[in-house]
Amino acid sequence: MHAQIVLFDGFDPLDVIGPYEVLYAGGIASGGAVSVELVSAEGPREVVSGTGGLTLRATAALDPGRAGLVLLPGAAGRMGALGSPARDTGDEPGPQEDSVPALLARALRTELPGLMAAALGNPEVTVGTVCGGSLVLAMAGLLEGRHVTSHHQGLDLLGTTGAHAVRARVVDDGDLVSGAGVTSGLDLGLYLLEREVGPRIAHAVEELFAHERRGTVWRARGPVSAGF
Template identity: 70%
Template sequence: MHAQIVLFDGFDPLDVIAPYEVLYAGGAASGGAVEVELVSAEGPREVVSGAGGLTLRATAALDPERAGLIVVPGAAGRTGTPGEAPDEGAGGGRTPDEFLSVLLGRAVQTGLPALLKAAMDRPGPTVATVCGGSLVLGLAGLLAGRPATTHHLGLDTLAGTGARVIRARVVDDGDLVTSGGVTSGLDLGLHLLERELGPRVALAVEELFAYERRGIVWRDQGPEPRPL
């Protein structure tokens, strides 16, 4: 499985690093059954995060025809960029939540939505999101009617995009797998390893990272529960 993790300006670092490490370890544990790389809509470039100015390098362009898995992170909010005065620049005068919305909005204005749509229109690839990554898809009009989740602070916004909001840490809808807040990227990666490679590989990676997944992965299966 070839996995591509998307970088865009203002990405949240842990949304990227958590699934990257889990998937990379899964590749090692499976003898190379998973390959993972960092990509951007624009191609190889240095991409600056939205928290602390961490810079990661995208080594290739997002390729919907090559990827078996595409992971879209959320953004990290802040009130300015290093060296900017509080009332100047892109973040001036905004709260972190408002700036977060700006970063997600900018991502939607790039070539990323068209590439994600191309991936979702093809049979085969799975598109997965961490935290606000589902909002990128939703704001691009790609989640209408689909069950999905995001960070708990963004659930109302997600509902406004037409998605069917599910309050779960990981929501598996086949070729679309979404996850909640920032650390849920670990749960997402482990679930994808279990789904694609089996529980033994996923357990080996879980033990390596000394991390136990939280909650039940939601799927549209079984009877509808009665109110409790």
């Protein structure tokens, strides 16, 4: 499995580094069955995160035609009001430039939504999201009818886009697997290793990082709870 982890201006570093380290370690543990790289919509470049100017380098352009995993992080910045940044025209006072809504809006004005749409349309690609990464896809109109999670402060917004927002740590909707808050990227990475490579590899990485996955991976299977 080849994993492309997407960088965009203002990305959250932990959304990226957590899954990157898990998947990279999975590649070592599996003897090369997993490879991972950092990409951007624009191609190779230095990409500045939303956390203190921390910069990571994308070494390639996002290729939605390449089989494997495409993982989209969220943004880091001031929370502000998570309205609908995609409709921010500049005619009225908008969110602060360093706020999460503004950073997500900026990502929506790049080639990223089109590339992610192509990835979602490729039957050989699994799309993963961490935290606000699912909001980017949802606000681009790409998640209607899909089961997905995000940071708890973004779940209401998800519901306004036609997506089915699920309050869970990790949600598996087939070719779309999403993680909730920032540290859920570790859980997401371990789950994808288990699903795509095998539980023994995932367990080996889990032991290496001394991190135990939290919660049940939610899937649209089995009877619906009658409540408590």
